[in-house]
Amino acid sequence: SFPTRRSSDLFSIGADTALNEITEICDRIRQSAQGTKRRVFIVETMGAYCGYLATMAGLAGGADAAYIHEEAFGIKDLMKDLEILTHKMDHGQIFRGLILRNEYANKNYDTDFFYRLYNEEGQGQFTVRSNVLGHMQQGGWPSPFDRNVATKMAAKTVTWLIERLNTCAARDGTVHAEDPSTAALLGMRTRAYKFQPVADIKKQTNFELRTSNENPWWMKLRSIMSILAQHDSTYEVEGLDPTSNTDGETLDD
Numbered sequence: 001s002f003p004t005r006r007s008s009d010l011f012s013i014g015a016d017t018a019l020n021e022i023t024e025i026c027d028r029i030r031q032s033a034q035g036t037k038r039r040v041f042i043v044e045t046m047g048a049y050c051g052y053l054a055t056m057a058g059l060a061g062g063a064d065a066a067y068i069h070e071e072a073f074g075i076k077d078l079m080k081d082l083e084i085l086t087h088k089m090d091h092g093q094i095f096r097g098l099i100l101r102n103e104y105a106n107k108n109y110d111t112d113f114f115y116r117l118y119n120e121e122g123q124g125q126f127t128v129r130s131n132v133l134g135h136m137q138q139g140g141w142p143s144p145f146d147r148n149v150a151t152k153m154a155a156k157t158v159t160w161l162i163e164r165l166n167t168c169a170a171r172d173g174t175v176h177a178e179d180p181s182t183a184a185l186l187g188m189r190t191r192a193y194k195f196q197p198v199a200d201i202k203k204q205t206n207f208e209l210r211t212s213n214e215n216p217w218w219m220k221l222r223s224i225m226s227i228l229a230q231h232d233s234t235y236e237v238e239g240l241d242p243t244s245n246t247d248g249e250t251l252d253d
Contacts, residue, residue, distance in 0.1 A: 012187075013153065014138075015052065016145040021137045022057040026098060029131060030061075033096050038089055038126035040097035040118050044111040045133055047102050049209040052218055053137070054102040059225045064088075066100040067109075069209075070219060078109065082121055084231060089126060097126070153186055156193055160186070 022045055033039045047053040051068025058066030065081045067073055085097045099118070101111055115130040122128060142150070164182060169175050177183070184195040204213050 013146055013150050014142070016149075017140060017143045018046075018137050019053055019056050019060070020143050021140045022053060022133060023060045025131075025133060025136060026057065026061040026063075026100075029129075030096055030098065033129075036127070037095045039095070040085065040099065040122065040126050040128050042099050042101065042111060042114045042118065042128065042130045043133065044101050044103055044131070046135075046137055047104075048211075049102075049104045050211050050216075051102045051105070052216065054100045054105075055218055055222055055225070058098075058100045059221060059228075061098060061100075062228065063098045063100045063225065064094075064229045066102075066222070066225060067105040068102045069104050069106070070216070071222070073106065073109070075109075078114075078117060079121075081231075082118060084229070086122070086125055088230060152193065157186055160184075160195060 026041075026043060029041050029043065033041075045054045045057060049069045051066070051070050054066045054068050057063070064085050081099075085094075085099075088094050089097070099114065101114060111130060111132060115128055118126075119128045164177075165175075168177050168182060180197040180199040181195075183198045185198055185201055186193060186195050188194070189196070205211075206213050
């Protein structure tokens with residue numbers, strides 16, 4: 001089988017389409033305030049406990065901050081980010097702010113809390129609007145990237161099934177599928193399509209949160225967003241090193 005979820009750490013079919021939808025919606029939201037100075041938008045994205053969509057949409061859309069479950073934060077972090085945003089507005093560098101929040105980033109600091117915090121602390125400096133994207137980000141036509149991935153995965157899956165039937169099926173019609181490799185999931189590893197036994201994936205999965213136990217590759221890209229938003233941060237070059245991890249691009253085997 002191959003993955004079709006958008007809330008897991010495994011790069012799946014539909015993730016790129018959802019990311020494009022979020023980025024386009026955020027662009028339209030910002031564009032709607034072209035005639036209004038000093039406005040901050042609080043946008044909640046889907047993704048369950050996986051912050052991939054919020055992170056990559058924040059990077060693509062020039063967000064001032066993106067809060068996710070994988071990166072713990074508290075009230076001091078929120079106030080610091082708010083002060084940085086206010087400083088940029090006071091010095092005329094920006095007039096519209098964008099704050100993204102993954103839906104399960106923190107159960108106590110929910111989207112309504114973000115709105116009330118920015119609304120209270122920003123009195124006399126900027127206005128605030130809150131948007132919960134919900135299932136809007138799941139609409140739209142599939143992106144070219146997703147269409148390409150789906151086509152390749154489907155073709156590789158059919159080929160894999162035929163090979164397994166030729167190997168595991170006996171002449172009397174019985175099928176011997178006792179080996180763990182006969183139950184596999186097709187995904188991307190180090191920029192290549194690979195079949196991985198479900199038994200191995202089970203050991204790497206947090207079923208309660210529906211995420212991977214491994215540190216996701218895209219976490220290393222969050223520092224780029226912080227640097228662009230004028231936060232104090234450093235960037236690790238290995239974040240785009242295909243020999244250490246995948247950067248989300250796909251190559252044939």
